[in-house]
Amino acid sequence: MVQSAVLGFPRMGRLRDLKKATEAYWGGKISRDDLLAEGKRLRAEHWKIQQAAGVDSIPSNDFAFYDQFLDHSQLFGVIPQRYSQHKLDPLDEYFAMGRGHQKDGVDVPALEMVKWFDSNYHIVKPAVQENQQFKLNANPKPVAEFKEALALGIKTTPVVVGPVTFLALAKADRGQNVDPIDLLPALLPLYVDLLAQLKAAGAETIQVDEPVLVLDVSQKVKAAFKPAYDVLGNLGAKAPKITLATYFGDIVHNIQVLKDVQNVDAIHVDLVRNPEQLDAVIAALGPNQTLSAGVVDGRNIWKNNLSASIELVKTAISKLSAERVRIATSSSLLHTPHTLESEKKLDPEVRDWFSFASEKVKEVVVIAKAVTEGPASVAAELESNAAAMKSRATSTRTNNPGVKARQAAVTEADHNRKSDFATRIALQTKDIKLPLFPTTTIGSFPQTQEIRIQRNKFTKGEITAQEYEKFIEKEIEHVVKLQEDLDLDVLVHGEPERNDMVQYFGERLDGYVFTTHAWVQSYGSRCVRPPIVVGDISRPAPMTVKESAYAVSLTKKPMKGMLTGPITCLRWSFPRDDVHQSVQAQQLALALRDEVIDLAKAGVKVIQVDEPALREGLPLRTGPAREAYIKWAVNAFKLATAGVEDNIQIHSHFCYSEFQDFFHAIAALDTDVLSIENSKSDAKLLKVFLDQSFDAHIGPGVYDIHSPRIPTEEEIKERIEQMLQFLKPEQLWINPDCGLKTRTEAQTIGQLKSLVAAAKFYRQKYAQ
Numbered sequence: 001m002v003q004s005a006v007l008g009f010p011r012m013g014r015l016r017d018l019k020k021a022t023e024a025y026w027g028g029k030i031s032r033d034d035l036l037a038e039g040k041r042l043r044a045e046h047w048k049i050q051q052a053a054g055v056d057s058i059p060s061n062d063f064a065f066y067d068q069f070l071d072h073s074q075l076f077g078v079i080p081q082r083y084s085q086h087k088l089d090p091l092d093e094y095f096a097m098g099r100g101h102q103k104d105g106v107d108v109p110a111l112e113m114v115k116w117f118d119s120n121y122h123i124v125k126p127a128v129q130e131n132q133q134f135k136l137n138a139n140p141k142p143v144a145e146f147k148e149a150l151a152l153g154i155k156t157t158p159v160v161v162g163p164v165t166f167l168a169l170a171k172a173d174r175g176q177n178v179d180p181i182d183l184l185p186a187l188l189p190l191y192v193d194l195l196a197q198l199k200a201a202g203a204e205t206i207q208v209d210e211p212v213l214v215l216d217v218s219q220k221v222k223a224a225f226k227p228a229y230d231v232l233g234n235l236g237a238k239a240p241k242i243t244l245a246t247y248f249g250d251i252v253h254n255i256q257v258l259k260d261v262q263n264v265d266a267i268h269v270d271l272v273r274n275p276e277q278l279d280a281v282i283a284a285l286g287p288n289q290t291l292s293a294g295v296v297d298g299r300n301i302w303k304n305n306l307s308a309s310i311e312l313v314k315t316a317i318s319k320l321s322a323e324r325v326r327i328a329t330s331s332s333l334l335h336t337p338h339t340l341e342s343e344k345k346l347d348p349e350v351r352d353w354f355s356f357a358s359e360k361v362k363e364v365v366v367i368a369k370a371v372t373e374g375p376a377s378v379a380a381e382l383e384s385n386a387a388a389m390k391s392r393a394t395s396t397r398t399n400n401p402g403v404k405a406r407q408a409a410v411t412e413a414d415h416n417r418k419s420d421f422a423t424r425i426a427l428q429t430k431d432i433k434l435p436l437f438p439t440t441t442i443g444s445f446p447q448t449q450e451i452r453i454q455r456n457k458f459t460k461g462e463i464t465a466q467e468y469e470k471f472i473e474k475e476i477e478h479v480v481k482l483q484e485d486l487d488l489d490v491l492v493h494g495e496p497e498r499n500d501m502v503q504y505f506g507e508r509l510d511g512y513v514f515t516t517h518a519w520v521q522s523y524g525s526r527c528v529r530p531p532i533v534v535g536d537i538s539r540p541a542p543m544t545v546k547e548s549a550y551a552v553s554l555t556k557k558p559m560k561g562m563l564t565g566p567i568t569c570l571r572w573s574f575p576r577d578d579v580h581q582s583v584q585a586q587q588l589a590l591a592l593r594d595e596v597i598d599l600a601k602a603g604v605k606v607i608q609v610d611e612p613a614l615r616e617g618l619p620l621r622t623g624p625a626r627e628a629y630i631k632w633a634v635n636a637f638k639l640a641t642a643g644v645e646d647n648i649q650i651h652s653h654f655c656y657s658e659f660q661d662f663f664h665a666i667a668a669l670d671t672d673v674l675s676i677e678n679s680k681s682d683a684k685l686l687k688v689f690l691d692q693s694f695d696a697h698i699g700p701g702v703y704d705i706h707s708p709r710i711p712t713e714e715e716i717k718e719r720i721e722q723m724l725q726f727l728k729p730e731q732l733w734i735n736p737d738c739g740l741k742t743r744t745e746a747q748t749i750g751q752l753k754s755l756v757a758a759a760k761f762y763r764q765k766y767a768q
């Protein structure tokens with residue numbers, strides 16, 4: 001029998017149960033034991049879904065209360081002293097590292113959070129010391145969760161992050177000078193111990209995730225695989241069998257590494273992204289190694305094309321034999337929503353095209369059965385799947401001739417502003433009077449419980465559109481007044497009407513459908529509900545003009561309009577897989593171009609078009625694919641923003657700090673002002689702006705908005721001082737890292753007070 005495997009299951013639960021429990025614990029509403037019990041209940045539920053589907057290899061330790069990397073930091077004792085010194089309960093120490101802690105005299109910021117490859121999930125970066133002492137937790141979580149499943153009669157496959165990936169994605173803690181990968185010899189014995197404990201508990205196989213193999217890793221990281229797996233792959237009867245898992249790309253450029261790890265039992269590869277790697281991977285497998293074929297997409301919601309997957313798997317079987325092939329999801333299903341069953345409002349036509357986590361686990365089993373027992377054994381499943389494929393391919397929903405005609409008419413000139421930056425900024429400065437070191441925020445203000453309740457009532461029809469509109473107007477008035485009181489310079493309307501910066505636009509564009517429960521974890525307890533692109537995209541009516549125009553009417557200060565850029569709309573949606581992403585991006589760009597023009601007509605002189613996902617879309621490896629992406633992605637942004645006169649100030653925002661290898665793309669956007677996340681990174685990174693004589697204005701974030709912690713004025717001044725080493729004073733804006741929607745109002749006021757005071761201090765200093 002060909003085996004089936006799932007690499008990981010979403011943790012949040014059907015109704016985001018984990019989010020609710022975690023936030024209740026943080027808010028002091030439930031106890032630690034309540035939270036632990038809820039985690040246990042969810043794990044059991046998720047194992048049982050997979051068991052009922054007939055999955056052979058069901059993952060454990062894929063659960064985490066905040067993040068799986070943070071789990072591993074705690075598992076190995078990678079806990080900087082600023083956290084450990086307080087002797088908090090381990091669960092609180094864990095959350096302190098994830099989100100900061102400011103309570104009972106303890107005041108410690110969070111660790112840095114970074115994007116997980118090219119997804120919208122974030123990991124907490126391990127921070128190691130020069131003299132790092134690793135120590136395996138006394139009750140290792142992977143062992144505890146394996147035993148927990150076993151007690152339910154389910155023998156799972158524990159999932160752990162591999163030692164090379166863990167260290168390759170770690171960083172030296174601030175002030176420390178160490179290359180984490182050099183610590184491998186010290187870390188390896190902990191893995192040996194962990195594997196032995198798993199074996200003793202009864203684990204037969206484990207999944208060791210080494211996804212860095214899809215990246216262009218340094219020679220040193222590459223060379224770390226052999227010594228690591230010479231140890232872990234040769235423990236014989238003392239350890240479970242290892243499946244080394246890679247995903248989100250191909251590993252052909254690291255094929256030598258594959259040859260170096262022929263002592264592990266199985267290799268998992270992502271055949272959804274890179275089916276073409278199959279031959280090279282098969283050729284590099286050792287004579288007894290199994291191929292785990294990732295054919296069910298862990299990153300999207302489209303139904304699997306079963307007959308295509310079966311063909312691909314048959315090719316592998318013909319070369320390796322059925323015993324040496326396993327059918328699997330391409331990656332963990334963490335990036336997909338829990339179940340399609342919760343979607344009661346979807347049009348049945350499109351509903352039939354989708355598959356979420358609970359449905360994907362069944363697809364894996366059907367494919368395994370089809371190649372073991374023959375297609376007749378799953379005839380009904382194959383037939384309905386073929387019908388769904390056909391329905392989607394021939395649906396009239398996917399094709400809009402008007403959109404296609406407009407795309408065909410786009411010219412090169414449509415992508416460019418009328419004049420260069422110097423000319424524009426001179427005009428803008430005359431129009432929009434601003435002090436030195438202007439202060440602003442990134443757009444959203446706290447999304448309070450009250451806002452969510454009113455929106456929910458409106459969605460359910462319990463209040464009228466008019467009542468909801470009035471409520472939103474009151475919210476806008478409130479945040480405008482708040483910003484005037486704080487004496488900020490460029491104001492925002494606060495985005496109270498938006499459930500999310502992408503979903504909101506998806507709901508207002510033709511070509512999209514959206515869901516009621518299809519939540520996906522983004523970081524910690526935070527989830528997003530990506531809208532789904534099913535057809536050609538167009539804008540039936542203005543999307544943001546009413547709220548922005550209202551905000552303009554409330555104040556004499558400049559008011560920023562706020563839009564989400566084409567690439568971010570695309571990447572944080574579930575995109576179509578039947579049309580190239582560049583085509584979808586251009587359709588979004590044209591819709592947004594009309595919106596930018598309409599905002600300017602309504603008297604909005606500063607317009608911010610957020611592109612936080614621009615960097616994330618960059619192909620993971622250097623090469624021609626990267627350059628091609630940058631070209632179409634930059635063009636989409638320019639097409640969206642270049643339709644207005646020179647006096648309109650275009651801002652953009654990026655909340656990531658890895659812009660070294662991406663600088664030319666950011667510069668090519670030709671924005672007037674850009675804000676970037678920076679507060680948790682080394683200010684030295686800003687040097688690239690100096691080196692490349694970047695003239696446009698720039699606001700590197702001065703504090704971390706993910707944390708409830710309130711920075712002092714002094715801290716922010718220090719940050720500004722560092723920034724001024726790399727940026728010209730007349731170029732520098734003062735703003736937070738990102739929007740404030742996840743904070744409370746009290747935190748926001750405290751944080752912005754420090755920010756404004758620090759900016760005023762420098763304004764005065766430079767006026768002398």
Ligand SMILES: Nc1nc2c(c(=O)[nH]1)N[C@@H](CNc1ccc(C(=O)N[C@@H](CCC(=O)N[C@@H](CCC(=O)N[C@@H](CCC(=O)O)C(=O)O)C(=O)O)C(=O)O)cc1)CN2
Pocket residue numbers: 120447452453455456498499500501502503516522523525526527528529572741742
């Ligand atoms: N799409 C996206 N990706 C992103 C970001 C982003 O802002 N958007 N930011 C970066 C960091 N990620 C973040 C992701 C999510 C949130 C966030 O706050 N999410 C909210 C959900 C936002 C939302 O869509 N809310 C809806 C639904 C609210 C809700 O909970 N509704 C209840 C019913 C109402 C009730 O009784 O409370 C339900 O559906 O069960 C709304 O406001 O209308 C959350 O997890 O709490 C913040 C940052 C990177 N990626």
Ligand SMILES: [Zn+2]
Pocket residue numbers: 442612653654655737738739
């Ligand atoms: Zn942001």
